[in-house]
Amino acid sequence: MDGKVIVVTSGKGGVGKTTVTASIGAALALQGKRVAVVDMDIGLRNLDVVMGLENRIVFNVVDVVQKKCKLKQAAIKDRRIDNLFLIPASQSDDKSIIKPENMVWLCKKLRREYDFALLDCPAGIEQGFKNAIEAADEALVVCTPEVSSVRDADRVIGLLYAHSITPKLIVNRIVPKLVEKGDMLSHVDVVDVLSIDLVGLVEMDDAVVVSSNTGNPIVQQKDSKAGKAFNRIAMRLDGHPDLPVEDPMGHDSFWRKIGKKLGRKKQE
Amino acid sequence: MTIQQPPVKLKGVGDSLWITMDASLPAETLKQELCKPFERLQHLAVNARVILDPGESQADDSLIDDLGAFLQQHFQVGRVSGPPKAKITPAPAGQEGSETGRNAQNPWLHHSDDTLVIAGRVRSGQKVEARRHLVILGDLNPGAEAIAGGDIIILGSLLGTAAAGQPDNENAIVLGLDLRPTQIQIAGYVAAGTSSSSGKKPEFASLKDNQIVMADYLKDNIFKRLAWPEIR
Numbered sequence: 336m337d338g339k340v341i342v343v344t345s346g347k348g349g350v351g352k353t354t355v356t357a358s359i360g361a362a363l364a365l366q367g368k369r370v371a372v373v374d375m376d377i378g379l380r381n382l383d384v385v386m387g388l389e390n391r392i393v394f395n396v397v398d399v400v401q402k403k404c405k406l407k408q409a410a411i412k413d414r415r416i417d418n419l420f421l422i423p424a425s426q427s428d429d430k431s432i433i434k435p436e437n438m439v440w441l442c443k444k445l446r447r448e449y450d451f452a453l454l455d456c457p458a459g460i461e462q463g464f465k466n467a468i469e470a471a472d473e474a475l476v477v478c479t480p481e482v483s484s485v486r487d488a489d490r491v492i493g494l495l496y497a498h499s500i501t502p503k504l505i506v507n508r509i510v511p512k513l514v515e516k517g518d519m520l521s522h523v524d525v526v527d528v529l530s531i532d533l534v535g536l537v538e539m540d541d542a543v544v545v546s547s548n549t550g551n552p553i554v555q556q557k558d559s560k561a562g563k564a565f566n567r568i569a570m571r572l573d574g575h576p577d578l579p580v581e582d583p584m585g586h587d588s589f590w591r592k593i594g595k596k597l598g599r600k601k602q603e
Numbered sequence: 604m605t606i607q608q609p610p611v612k613l614k615g616v617g618d619s620l621w622i623t624m625d626a627s628l629p630a631e632t633l634k635q636e637l638c639k640p641f642e643r644l645q646h647l648a649v650n651a652r653v654i655l656d657p658g659e660s661q662a663d664d665s666l667i668d669d670l671g672a673f674l675q676q677h678f679q680v681g682r683v684s685g686p687p688k689a690k691i692t693p694a695p696a697g698q699e700g701s702e703t704g705r706n707a708q709n710p711w712l713h714h715s716d717d718t719l720v721i722a723g724r725v726r727s728g729q730k731v732e733a734r735r736h737l738v739i740l741g742d743l744n745p746g747a748e749a750i751a752g753g754d755i756i757i758l759g760s761l762l763g764t765a766a767a768g769q770p771d772n773e774n775a776i777v778l779g780l781d782l783r784p785t786q787i788q789i790a791g792y793v794a795a796g797t798s799s800s801s802g803k804k805p806e807f808a809s810l811k812d813n814q815i816v817m818a819d820y821l822k823d824n825i826f827k828r829l830a831w832p833e834i835r
């Protein structure tokens with residue numbers, strides 16, 4: 336059976352696309368799936384550093400597309416997690432070196448080789464974004480509880496729908512204390528404006544910063560709230576779509592209701 | 604199964620009545636067919652400008668004149684003429700939206716009716732335009748734009764920018780069930796949205812003494828005072 340290509344995107348930069356890609360990729364692999372994480376941020380590669388694999392890069396995704404190497408040759412096996420592979424970006428090229436038609440070809444290969452391929456999309460809505468969404472089957476939109484991030488996510492959601500992709504939402508970097516004081520947008524308001532299927536609420540967590548500096552996957556740290564949230568998102572993507580979304584604010588039953596209201600339907 | 608085209612079809616375009624007809628039929632048949640919609644319209648047809656459009660079929664000026672005189676005599680319509688010469692040519696296929704595949708704005712671009720009613724959520728970066736009134740059954744998100752020659756009515760949350768009465772209709776209003784706009788324009792006037800508007804109740808914005816003011820629609824409904832229902 337063919338695998339799924341999921342693009343992780345946001346519009347706004349620095350909201351956690353790379354973190355989400357690495358973490359959910361790791362979680363899916365730990366659940367026994369064969370997973371590739373692909374860095375589509377050509378010219379500004381990050382995913383290799385977050386995963387602690389930067390010193391193993393020989394080939395990159397541009398080499399694959401230009402047929403200078405096989406997909407398998409560019410895929411770097413993770414140090415700790417079996418079945419997790421990184422396909423790094425090229426650091427020296429420009430985003431325009433990859434064309435949308437190249438992506439159709441690449442995604443076909445990825446589907447054949449892996450159960451899940453997660454594409455780490457660059458910020459913005461230009462060529463790099465268009466490439467990343469071109470042949471994706473699904474999209475995860477990452478958004479933080481900030482007005483500007485919500486605005487950009489909304490723009491991206493419109494573009495994804497226009498491309499016949501139904502997006503799912505992750506709200507990242509939630510600080511419950513600030514929300515309580517009214518100093519941070521509540522995720523209820525974020526979901527209200529964006530009104531797409533919610534798959535995860537991730538708290539601001541210092542362990543994320545530490546793990547991305549050490550290359551230790553956050554999803555393997557049992558006491559990390561963010562890690563737990565990423566694990567649950569991975570389960571929702573992989574056969575448990577009805578697993579309730581846990582609310583960092585502690586209103587658990589309330590969120591279950593919202594989840595139902597948004598109609599977490601299977602799209603087959 | 605083939606769908607039979609009615610010999611005469613009527614719709615409102617701008618401030619005129621646009622009639623599409625099959626001119627290959629005899630004049631008497633056409634007159635009979637024309638009576639049906641005009642009888643339904645009754646006084647609304649009085650003084651209305653009427654355009655008789657033979658579409659693909661051929662009609663000479665004498666037929667238009669004959670039918671025009673008939674309509675003026677029986678239904679007191681205003682000026683009757685054939686369609687304007689300059690045909691609206693649709694953009695070559697594949698030009699619009701080719702960039703993003705299915706462009707969400709496409710269905711609205713070719714809309715030729717007066718009032719545009721759409722359902723759904725208009726998102727940041729999207730723009731909806733109506734020649735006259737615009738009704739949205741849904742929300743207008745922050746960063747989205749609604750533009751209309753007449754009124755803008757949002758049966759949902761209005762959080763984006765709404766420009767009604769473009770370019771110069773100072774009677775236009777903007778109405779929302781939850782009015783918390785980024786900006787409102789009416790004719791040439793602009794008002795920045797303030798965080799003071801609470802939303803969650805039907806409100807409308809209108810021009811009063813060269814200023815855009817907002818009011819509670821249920822308490823302050825300007826139309827309640829009209830002596831007679833009128834066409835907007």
Ligand SMILES: Nc1ncnc2c1ncn2[C@@H]1O[C@H](COP(=O)(O)OP(=O)(O)OP(=O)(O)O)[C@@H](O)[C@H]1O
Pocket residue numbers: 345347348349350351352353354355376381457458507508509537538539540541543544547561
């Ligand atoms: N839940 C979180 N808690 C704490 N820090 C986080 C969290 N998510 C992301 N960060 C931090 O935020 C920063 C930006 O994250 P990341 O690089 O994943 O964003 P990005 O969207 O990929 O950015 P870019 O647009 O530049 O590619 C990083 O330093 C990351 O460690």
Ligand SMILES: [Mg+2]
Pocket residue numbers: 352353354376381455
């Ligand atoms: Mg990144």
